[in-house]
Amino acid sequence: xxxxxxxxxxxxxxxxxDWDACEWVQGxxxxxxxxxxxxxxxxxxxxxSILLRIGACDGGSVLEGFNIINNLHALKLxxxxxxxxxxxxxxxxxxxxxxxxxxxxxxAQLMFHAASFNGGVxxxxxxxxxxxxxxLDNVNQLVLDYMVARTGQTAETVTEWMSKDTWFTATQAxxxxxxxxxxxxxxxxxxxAATALITARRRRVPVAAAxxxxxxxxxxxxPTPKALTPAARRAALKPRPMATTPAxxxxxxxxAxxxxxxxxxxxxxAVKAFAQQMGVNITAEGDAPEAVAxxxxxxxxxxxxxxxGPLAQGSAVFNDEALTEATDDATYEAEDGRxxxxxxxxxxxxxxxxxxxxxxxxxxxxxxxxxxxxxxxALAPLTQRLETIEAKFNxxxxxxxxxxxxxxxxxxxxxKNAGAKKPHPMDKAKSN
Numbered sequence: 001x002x003x004x005x006x007x008x009x010x011x012x013x014x015x016x017x018d019w020d021a022c023e024w025v026q027g028x029x030x031x032x033x034x035x036x037x038x039x040x041x042x043x044x045x046x047x048x049s050i051l052l053r054i055g056a057c058d059g060g061s062v063l064e065g066f067n068i069i070n071n072l073h074a075l076k077l078x079x080x081x082x083x084x085x086x087x088x089x090x091x092x093x094x095x096x097x098x099x100x101x102x103x104x105x106x107x108a109q110l111m112f113h114a115a116s117f118n119g120g121v122x123x124x125x126x127x128x129x130x131x132x133x134x135x136l137d138n139v140n141q142l143v144l145d146y147m148v149a150r151t152g153q154t155a156e157t158v159t160e161w162m163s164k165d166t167w168f169t170a171t172q173a174x175x176x177x178x179x180x181x182x183x184x185x186x187x188x189x190x191x192x193a194a195t196a197l198i199t200a201r202r203r204r205v206p207v208a209a210a211x212x213x214x215x216x217x218x219x220x221x222x223p224t225p226k227a228l229t230p231a232a233r234r235a236a237l238k239p240r241p242m243a244t245t246p247a248x249x250x251x252x253x254x255x256a257x258x259x260x261x262x263x264x265x266x267x268x269x270a271v272k273a274f275a276q277q278m279g280v281n282i283t284a285e286g287d288a289p290e291a292v293a294x295x296x297x298x299x300x301x302x303x304x305x306x307x308x309g310p311l312a313q314g315s316a317v318f319n320d321e322a323l324t325e326a327t328d329d330a331t332y333e334a335e336d337g338r339x340x341x342x343x344x345x346x347x348x349x350x351x352x353x354x355x356x357x358x359x360x361x362x363x364x365x366x367x368x369x370x371x372x373x374x375x376x377x378a379l380a381p382l383t384q385r386l387e388t389i390e391a392k393f394n395x396x397x398x399x400x401x402x403x404x405x406x407x408x409x410x411x412x413x414x415x416k417n418a419g420a421k422k423p424h425p426m427d428k429a430k431s432n
Contacts, residue, residue, distance in 0.1 A: 059089025
């Protein structure tokens with residue numbers, strides 16, 4: 001048997017009925033422990049070590065407590081003890097009966113004091129009372145000697161503990177030699193680690209919010225179209241002559257077949273290039289957005305701030321280009337004269353830059369000819385593909401015959417009346 005576990009109940013001594021509280025008090029004596037040892041040996045599991053497990057014990061008989069301690073030592077077996085709740089009064093010396101001081105949970109406690117008469121004394125004369133008091137002094141001296149030997153403290157220190165109800169937490173008991181190990185709290189993290197985690201969460205900015213700020217800033221920087229001159233406005237409003245040539249026959253290719261045709265890589269690249277010239281970042285479906293570190297140089301060579309995208313209110317600020325080291329909260333001055341206030345690892349506000357800085361950062365205007373050329377280049381592959389599909393369809397599908405027109409006011413024959421009898425010139429004369 002690896003180890004015999006002895007659970008110490010709430011009372012050290014004989015089990016009895018507490019008539020004042022009207023409850024049964026479970027106790028423990030050496031006879032109970034000896035019975036457990038005998039039963040283990042009878043079952044072929046002889047104990048090779050003993051564990052005293054104390055959950056909540058209020059103490060009890062000093063004499064029975066020392067009886068248990070002395071008989072345990074006589075077994076010559078390894079002994080250890082654990083306190084998970086509290087050990088009070090005589091339960092403290094019993095816990096100290098182990099080879100080393102007891103092991104305690106972080107929330108466990110010890111309470112130690114001097115012995116006292118429990119429930120009065122059976123003395124009839126003053127002489128009997130004095131004898132009982134002398135006996136109580138002897139018991140307290142034995143407890144004092146035992147605790148001094150087990151803890152290594154001085155007699156004056158232990159006497160001070162015994163003068164009142166002295167409580168010890170697990171860490172306090174470890175400091176005075178009444179505990180050998182304190183089991184830590186069963187938490188997922190330490191208080192310091194929890195504080196660091198909360199700070200990191202406050203400084204973290206979601207990628208989606210950073211992307212939204214980037215797109216909004218790019219949209220604000222988009223150049224505005226130039227106003228039309230009066231002559232150009234009149235030319236645009238001038239009515240155009242109607243086309244005299246017949247319209248080109250539209251392609252009859254099913255729309256589903258055209259829509260399912262994937263655009264070429266060249267057309268996608270051309271559209272992306274044009275969008276980037278306009279200041280808009282287009283991400284193809286399935287592409288994951290990548291973090292783009294934008295550097296903001298500080299004035300007087302104070303350093304550089306890095307942001308995930310253009311610097312804007314709410315952007316996360318870092319000290320390195322890898323965007324891993326958060327910037328300290330402070331007020332910074334950019335090289336272009338802007339004042340940047342960082343709070344909680346993000347930009348709280350940005351002041352307007354100087355006129356010179358704005359002129360340096362103003363984006364170059366895009367002419368209408370460049371826009372037209374970019375759009376034409378982007379749509380050319382798609383237009384060519386549609387024309388190719390139309391040509392293939394016209395070769396494989398014959399043209400639909402047009403129905404013959406009915407008679408009009410000009411006197412042409414109506415196909416519905418083709419079989420009717422023509423009137424004879426003499427019919428009118430016969431009727432007269």
